[in-house]
Amino acid sequence: MSECGVKEFKLRELLKIYNGTKYDHLNKGDIPLYGSGGLLSHVNEALYSGEAILLPRKGTLSNIMYVNESFWTVDTMYYAVVNDKLADAFYLYSYLSQLDLSNLDSGSTLPSMTKSAYESIIVKLPDLKIQKVVANFLCNIRKKMEINNQINLELEAMAKTLYDYWFVQFDFPDQNGKPYKSSGGKMVYNPELKREIPEGWGVEKVEDIAQTGSGGTPKSTNVSYYSNGEIPWINSGELEQTVITSTSNFITEEGLNNSSAKLFPSGTILVAMYGATAGKVSFLTFEASTNQAICAIMLNDIRMRYYLKNVIEDLYQYLVKLSTGSARDNLSQDMIKNIKVVIPSNDILDRYYDFSNNIIKEITKKQQENEQLTQLRDWLLPMLMNGQVKVE
Template identity: 35%
Template sequence: MKTQTKTIEWREVELGNEDICEIAGEYGSGASAKKYDGEIRYIRITDIDENGKLRDEKVSPSKIEEKYLLKKGDLLFARSGATVGKTHLFIGDGSKSLYAGYLIRFRFNKDKIDPNYIYYYTRTPKYLSWVKSKMKVVAQPNINSRQYSSIKIPIPFNEDKSDLKEQEKIVKILEKAEKLKERGKNANELLDEYLKSVFNELFYNNSFQEVKLSDICETSSGGTPSRTKQEYWSNGKIPWIKSGDLNKDKITEVNEFITESGLKNSSAKYIEPNTILIAMYGATAGITSISKIRATTNQAVCALVPKDKKLNEIYLLYWLRSKYEYIVSLSFGGGQPNISQQVIRSLMIPIPPLPLQEKFTKIVNEIEKMKENVKKTESNSEELFNSLIQKSFRGEL
């Protein structure tokens, strides 16, 4: 006897349709936030990170309104500001939570809709494109409850009923793909932690001779060619490193270039590959990196080059990173920290035996190879997830 093949029909259903929603587009509480009381969490738009997860820091509401209590499976949409369109699926941790007024709640009929299915839809290029199209061209973009309720979601149907099993199948596939993607990120974090522990084991609590950084390193900073002179920038071929570029472990490429004329008519100057760089101003102050390319820098970057073979540049890089908080504590200025080149030059650095520094460098090189392999895997996992999430909502899985 032949078994009948299930026929899936895909229909577009508005998010706020009362057939799939118990609560459609409800705004949150207007209560103010106070210190976390250990009992009730208050979820605000700023508590949701770029990945839709809740940040660790918690606050409580100034007043408790039962109608704003969240239930497992509630889906929250950010309605205003830079994060408009961002979503968070509330999974609960056993404690009570309320949501704030810049968030909009949808609660689904779980006999017909898997909330995870809708959440994954809000991560598709189609949804993100919809968000972009709805954002008004004003300083403070906004998407209201009515607009969110009108989003058309592709829902699988079987025999004229919403097919919950098909939704759950899709969710399981996407969850597995997402775990693969997250594994790569976690692996990199573990490798970084391992390097920190190796550095501490080799170099801390040892009575190595200390010398002033200026005695063992050449230091310099660059400059910025005039932005009003097009000939300093147009069709430039010389890489120009800014302090914001130092957020990467190593600098292999940049997004701004200057011309020979810009170089000659400014304080910008060349640095050679394997030069250590430290940001001196603003939000990135104290951040360090190593340039793997011949380039120039601006005035917010201090370049350090060992002038004595007793100092290995990789040891110098990781020593500076280990001293990040201390270096920032030496900064001056108002809201944004500023570190002078003089402060950097006056730092006292321990000088371990060169063979020990070289041993650490070999370990770093091995870890870098491992991170490159992780990066390839992570890239493949990202592509897999993006491909699957698009196919899922086209009925191609």
């Protein structure tokens, strides 16, 4: 069946689906290992090498992926090799990513998809030449986003390297521009920390240099707390990014006033206290509320902002050891308030703030650019797929 050059297929006509498999015999390597949750690890052996679409078998059914390299998939993931005479693999991946597969879910407790369920999906494709043009456009957007992500990783590494050099090794520039500790700078034993710190530096608890707070969750059963909400509401899962520049979660003024949620200003440091992201640290770049799994830190001295973020991240393993959770290591606001922080001299603090502030501005700019590209892609994609917009 065709209409205006668009042909209709069942997915089984366009690709061959294979089972992922267990990897107990594999050692650590550099080949990506995928599951339904995404990239799991790296192994030393490939299940398949080349272009493929990864289709979740169990778990997060929306996490369809495209790969064009050697890879291994576990048994919660299918991998599919596309018939390149009929379909462009990246175009088909983009098409499938737009579909709601929830009606094909056959799982009782865990979302599940069978091969036959995937194979029965109806797909409408334009001519292969048009597919390739659209796929190239979408692929360029993806590449630009990947470049931005790589730049951000490098920028973060630069800030972390300088932090380690100045505040862990204490080799910040002395009055002569030489590394302080390595050049014989005086170190003084601090009884609170039970270690030496540079002469003239102090020690304070987080609660002495900042105000802290946590948020709350309005009752999900009350629609008026969420419907048409305009107040950004951050959950702990969003603290994977260095800076938070947007959120898809919002609550209403009524929801804010009838829960323990609070508004925190732009520049607030957020620390995840529970779950898989416990110990992760991010910056808010806009006024927002949070759930109760996040500790908000509002510093008295803005110059401490980037320094303290690194201090908390550096203490992540220490914080986890202090935790008391059973299913997952949990932190508490009291633990964070009682963290002892070395307070650098004003000169060094100023210099690190200036350096880090420029880094964070660049990271924020790249992240916002990616969000705009994502919005453009998601807006254009349905129209590209339907032929409403043409790419020359």
